[in-house]
Amino acid sequence: MAARRPNFWQNSGYSLLVRDEAGHLLVSDDFLRAYLSRPEIAPVEESCDKERALHAALLETPKRTVSAADIDALADPDGRDNYRVLIDFRDRLIDAGTVENCYLDVFREGAVGIAPLFLDQMAQVILRAALDGTDDAFQARAAELLFREQTVTVHEGAILAGDLETVEMLANTGGMGSVGQLLVEGGIKPRQVDLDVMQADNAYLYWQRDERHDMVVDLSFTRPGLDALCRVMEAWVMHFTGAAVSIQPVQKISDEKWVWHIGLDTEASAILNDLYNDVEVDEIRLGRLISLFRLEFKDPSLMRHDIAGRPVYLGLAMSDKKRLRLKPQNLLVNLPLAPEA
Numbered sequence: 001m002a003a004r005r006p007n008f009w010q011n012s013g014y015s016l017l018v019r020d021e022a023g024h025l026l027v028s029d030d031f032l033r034a035y036l037s038r039p040e041i042a043p044v045e046e047s048c049d050k051e052r053a054l055h056a057a058l059l060e061t062p063k064r065t066v067s068a069a070d071i072d073a074l075a076d077p078d079g080r081d082n083y084r085v086l087i088d089f090r091d092r093l094i095d096a097g098t099v100e101n102c103y104l105d106v107f108r109e110g111a112v113g114i115a116p117l118f119l120d121q122m123a124q125v126i127l128r129a130a131l132d133g134t135d136d137a138f139q140a141r142a143a144e145l146l147f148r149e150q151t152v153t154v155h156e157g158a159i160l161a162g163d164l165e166t167v168e169m170l171a172n173t174g175g176m177g178s179v180g181q182l183l184v185e186g187g188i189k190p191r192q193v194d195l196d197v198m199q200a201d202n203a204y205l206y207w208q209r210d211e212r213h214d215m216v217v218d219l220s221f222t223r224p225g226l227d228a229l230c231r232v233m234e235a236w237v238m239h240f241t242g243a244a245v246s247i248q249p250v251q252k253i254s255d256e257k258w259v260w261h262i263g264l265d266t267e268a269s270a271i272l273n274d275l276y277n278d279v280e281v282d283e284i285r286l287g288r289l290i291s292l293f294r295l296e297f298k299d300p301s302l303m304r305h306d307i308a309g310r311p312v313y314l315g316l317a318m319s320d321k322k323r324l325r326l327k328p329q330n331l332l333v334n335l336p337l338a339p340e341a
Contacts, residue, residue, distance in 0.1 A: 006135060006137075006207045008140055009124060009140075009211060012121070012125045012128050013034050014125050014128040014129060016030040016031040016033075016034060017031050017125065017129075023239070025129055025137045026133055027093045027096070027097065027099065027327075029061075029099065031060035033059060033062050035056055035057075035086060035090070036055060036059055036062070037137055039207055040086075041055070041082055041086055042112065043053070043259070047079070048075035048076065050073045050074055051074045051107075054074070059124065062090075063094055066083075071084055080172045082093055084155075088114070089114060089118050092106070092114065100240060100326070103119070103123065103329070106119065106329075106330075107329045107332070111282065116204045120147040120148065121144050123147040123328055124146075125333065126239065127146060127147065127232070129234065131232070137204060137206035138198065138203060138217070138228035139206075139231055140207075140215055140224055140228075141215055141225070142225055142232050144163065145229065146232070146326055148213060148324070149163075149165070149324065150324040151164045151316040151322055152322045152323070152324050153322070156157070157220065158220045159217075160216050160218055161289075161324055162195055163213035163214070166195070167195070168310055196216065197216045198215045198216050198224075202327050219290055221249055221291070222243065222249075233314075233328075233331060233333075234246065236328060237331060237332070241296075241302075242292065243297060243302045244299065244300070245296065246296050247314070248293065248294050249293055249294075250293060250294045251292070252292065252327040253275070253292060253313050254290075255311070255313075257310065257312050258276065258313065259306055260311075260312045261273075261276060262312060262313075262330055262334045263314075263317075264314055264315060264326050265327055265330075266325070268316055269291065271285055271286070271288070271315060271317055272313070272315045284300045287318070288317045288319070289316070289317045290316045290318055291315075291316045292313060292315055292316075293315075293316070294312075294313060294314075295312040295313070303337065304336040308338075314315065
């Protein structure tokens with residue numbers, strides 16, 4: 001009997017969505033209902049009757065029209081603000097038809113105008129679809145880089161990325177939750193908690209704690225974590241564009257005909273731009289580069305005709321505060337696709 005594939009990231013909402021013929025995620029009523037259960041939206045004891053009525057009506061018909069007057073009638077100013085944000089996002093999803101279209105439309109418009117939380121949630125559920133059926137824990141963990149900020153530690157030559165929110169929580173509580181927070185507030189330092197670095201012999205543990213975000217991934221050259229990130233980015237491009245690409249890590253760019261590059265984050269974009277334009281980059285900034293990649297289209301006819309067949313170089317870097325905020329949209333909107341592709 002075939003091994004059962006892990007059903008990971010169950011809180012992403014993936015199970016509430018169905019796919020269209022292209023494999024993209026159609027916006028469903030149940031997916032929209034999930035947002036109504038968020039603590040920012042769910043009624044509380046102090047909620048007014050009109051807020052309760054609006055919430056009940058949306059639970060019944062998640063795609064019903066909600067006017068500005070409906071929201072202005074709510075008594076709580078925070079509640080009004082939260083509903084404005086949610087309904088704007090909901091309307092974008094409905095108009096787009098699929099989560100993928102909504103995600104791309106945000107960046108095609110040039111002005112984001114949407115809560116970063118919603119962007120990350122869309123990226124996660126799209127990645128869940130793109131990776132559906134995988135049993136590679138390294139790929140699932142590496143995919144978290146596309147929707148969760150990381151903190152980077154360079155230790156004995158290894159480049160270790162840990163989930164920023166988790167690392168900060170553990171630093172404040174020692175992994176003891178609210179009890180640990182009370183100890184900190186009382187001037188008592190809680191015990192040290194070490195995170196597990198994902199290795200071949202412990203990677204299976206990821207499936208038991210996939211939503212705890214407490215495993216560190218090694219992004220060093222030749223390590224499985226970096227290879228997994230390449231496979232994730234390939235799947236991301238394929239899912240959105242249908243273009244098959246090959247992405248491999250490289251240690252440097254030695255290409256006299258270097259014609260195209262994409263920074264996968266703000267820092268990497270600036271560094272690659274300077275290198276491309278022969279602007280001197282000091283050692284400190286260069287040291288922030290975590291990895292370079294070479295992307296090649298398996299079908300060069302899908303590329304812009306003037307650069308068809310040439311490699312695309314990618315860069316990934318941490319900030320001066322050792323934060324890593326990968327922007328997966330860069331890999332889509334800056335990819336040199338032919339207009340008809």
